[in-house]
Amino acid sequence: MKKYLKIGLFLLFLIVGYFGYTNYLKLELISGFSAKNLASAHFIDNRSQEVIEKSDNNFDVIGWATNEINESGKYATASVFGLKKRKAIYRPGLGATLIDGNFDITKPYEIPKRTKSNSKLPFPYGDVEPKDTVFANIDYVKLNQAVANAFDAKGENDKKTRSVLVIYKDKIIAEKYVDGFSKNSILLGWSMTKSITGTFFGILQKQGRFDIYKPAPVREWQNDDRKNITTNDLLHMNSGLEWDEHYDRVCDATQMLFQTEDMTRTQLLKPALFKPNAHWNYSSGTANLLSGILRKQFKTHQEYLDFWYSALIDKIGMSSMLIETDMAGNYVGSSYGWATTRDWSRLGLLYLHKGNWNGEQLFNPSWAKYVSTPTNTSNGRYGGQFWLNANGHLPDAPRDMYYCSGFQGQMVAIIPSKDLVIVRMGLKEEFDFNGLLSGIVGSLKK
Known part of the structure; x- marks a missing residue:
């Protein structure tokens, strides 16, 4: 015994x-x-x-x-x-x-220069409150019920939705916030920031300053097989580099986000396990490597900081948006973008209009097609820093839908066939997006 x-x-x-x-x-x-x-x-x-x-x-x-x-x-x-x-x-x-303990909090630092539009235009091209618009082909009872269903009933805490915004033909047709939050609340998009980061390569491509199909400009890769990895491979998350991203344990992603000084180098230092364009593997480290590649396109750190706002964020009126930096001064392009729900929708509208913002073409229309075309190793789920519904993962949502997606259920959905942009912000990963999207799309009468 x-x-x-x-x-x-x-x-x-x-x-x-x-x-x-x-x-x-x-x-x-x-x-x-x-x-x-x-x-x-x-x-x-x-x-x-x-x-x-x-x-x-x-x-x-x-x-x-x-x-x-x-x-x-x-x-x-x-x-x-x-x-x-x-x-x-x-x-x-x-x-x-x-x-960390080595960070010098007294060291001077540069901050991005911001330009806030004084436009008197109504949303989305300005900040004037939009006029109510009624469309004859929308069943508003069904629409409002679909949006209401996304929120917890009084006394519940299961769906954890903070906001839902629906834009049809550039007009807000539904907007709802949970108690304590409003159109002015600035919310973390988590991995939706990847779609912001990827967009800059489309902008640079239109400006003739970058070719995504050339080998990625990474000096440390030039003497081994990694020299064949292109920026296109990185944008598609199929570089073949080693990476572990599982947030239920200590992994490459958590160590990068919560222990690393320079987040642009974590993926850079990983070995190649597969040939480029042969194995899809989601990697926040890749998004931050892309941020590092962007930094190398400018002569000064100040130019890099300014570009993110002057070329895109401030250009489309996302004045609430803030992209946070790591200890080395790099934008954390994988995860740390903050903005109001309306400002997140502006990114969706830019893509809905294929890069055209109120008459100005920020990236070529072909870039919208590029990011929304499945990479050949993702089973129709992923394009260029955007998620896709090409394989019907969300069975009751249109197959042409592509979207920004972030931890705890952040989404900016772009549905070209329906002229819709839908934003949901919240705190639950297992949210019923299929139900929300199908309800909203179903409110549009044929």
């Missing part, structure tokens, strides 16, 4: 030890996520610590963190059971950055 008891205790010790060890490895990531998200949501969108902890940071093990905001110092800290304390600092123009 004592023998079996000893064996049982030993096994219990091993189990507890393994659980403690594996979760200890996560502590720095937990505190890093909590501090970063707390600083961003508070200083960018002015949310209270209580709201952030009960919503944005209230999932999985992130709730283990103990947090603190320092208003005068413009930073937030977090730790887990008193261990692995992390700090995120806020700097106007650059957003919140998770820093």
